Amino acid sequence: MRRRHAAQGSHGVATGVYAPPVSEPASVADVHALALAMPHVTLVHGPKGNAVYQVGGKSFVFFRTPQPDAADPVTGERYTDVIMFWVESEEDKDALVRDPSTPFFTTPRFDGHLSVLLRGADLGRLSRDELAEIVQDAWLSRASHRRRDRWLAEHPVR
Numbered sequence: 001m002r003r004r005h006a007a008q009g010s011h012g013v014a015t016g017v018y019a020p021p022v023s024e025p026a027s028v029a030d031v032h033a034l035a036l037a038m039p040h041v042t043l044v045h046g047p048k049g050n051a052v053y054q055v056g057g058k059s060f061v062f063f064r065t066p067q068p069d070a071a072d073p074v075t076g077e078r079y080t081d082v083i084m085f086w087v088e089s090e091e092d093k094d095a096l097v098r099d100p101s102t103p104f105f106t107t108p109r110f111d112g113h114l115s116v117l118l119r120g121a122d123l124g125r126l127s128r129d130e131l132a133e134i135v136q137d138a139w140l141s142r143a144s145h146r147r148r149d150r151w152l153a154e155h156p157v158r
Contacts, residue, residue: 025124026131031083034135035061040147041139058142060086061135062115069107070117081120085134088141089114102126114141 035041035053042054046065053061064070066078087093096104096116103122110117123131136155140148 023127023129026126026128028120038139055143060138060142069109085138086141
């Protein structure tokens with residue numbers, strides 16, 4: 001992950017400790033806007049109309065349909081607002097889901113899958129700047145090496 005973390009990950013992007021929000025709270029509309037703002041992005045829709053953002057035919061942000069693996073623990077009602085973000089590595093995934101201060105989670109269904117889940121209802125726990133980094137990292141994890149290298153050269157880590 002980029003600026004948010006202290007140690008360097010496999011792209012030379014940072015991993016490690018989570019920092020509190022520094023800009024306005026994130027929203028579902030921000031997810032859409034940030035994903036579309038990345039280069040070479042295609043928006044496709046799943047069979048139930050859910051948005052899927054792709055780069056080079058590879059999904060990097062996926063609005064899930066209600067699934068049994070993500071449900072209210074009390075009522076059993078399936079969450080209708082789960083968003084999946086791809087990550088670069090298991091280390092990046094673990095950094096996000098194991099930190100209790102973040103709203104990210106995973107389910108056994110995604111063991112070994114390089115992605116994290118986040119409910120739209122919890123997006124406000126992130127700042128828009130933090131969400132931008134998550135979307136950028138998701139894009140970077142799925143873009144071709146050429147596209148990723150070009151984007152990183154044009155957007156140096158601050």
